[in-house]
Amino acid sequence: MGRRILVIDDHEETREALTIVLRALDHQVDAVESGERGIELSVLRRPELVLVDLGLPGVDGLEVARRLRARMQMDTPTLVAFTGYGRPEDRERAREAGFDGFLLKPVSAEELQAAIATHSVGTAIAR
Numbered sequence: 001m002g003r004r005i006l007v008i009d010d011h012e013e014t015r016e017a018l019t020i021v022l023r024a025l026d027h028q029v030d031a032v033e034s035g036e037r038g039i040e041l042s043v044l045r046r047p048e049l050v051l052v053d054l055g056l057p058g059v060d061g062l063e064v065a066r067r068l069r070a071r072m073q074m075d076t077p078t079l080v081a082f083t084g085y086g087r088p089e090d091r092e093r094a095r096e097a098g099f100d101g102f103l104l105k106p107v108s109a110e111e112l113q114a115a116i117a118t119h120s121v122g123t124a125i126a127r
Contacts, residue, residue: 002027003116006047008038008064009082010056014105018051018082021109027116035059039067047077049116051103054083054094062097069098080115082107 005027009015015031022029030045032038035056042050050068054061065079080101081094091102103115 003049004028004045004047005030005116006038006041006045006050006077007031007082008033008035008050008056008061009053010034011053014053018112021112025109025113025116035061035064038064039071042068042077043071046075049078049080051080051082052099054081054085054090062093065094065098 002025005022007015007018007022007029009018009031010033012033015033019029019031030041030047032041036059038050038052039059052061052064056064059067061081061083068079069076076098078101079099080103081099082103082105083090083094084105086104094102101115103111107115
């Protein structure tokens with residue numbers, strides 16, 4: 001059985017493509033375009049995994065992670081940064097904000113599925 005996944009990305013084509021791929025991999029997927037909406041939906045729907053673009057306008061991905069960690073505490077879903085920012089300092093900032101894993105765009109369906117499977121056993125995602 002698939003996992004409950006939330007995608008937060010302001011780029012419509014990326015959001016739609018991720019949704020299609022994740023659903024084809026048998027996951028239940030919700031997708032939103034903003035950090036604020038992503039936080040709201042996370043609290044309401046309690047996804048198991050949240051893929052968050054770091055470069056969101058307004059409430060960016062780092063702030064999404066901080067707010068979810070503070071608001072949901074022990075019930076925080078697995079948070080994975082899904083971004084085009086791949087410098088070592090970007091990875092470090094994501095880790096400090098509370099992300100459990102980091103995926104660099106673009107990512108293939110195979111890489112995405114491997115990352116989800118790897119993370120489901122509690123280990124960090126790296127690429």
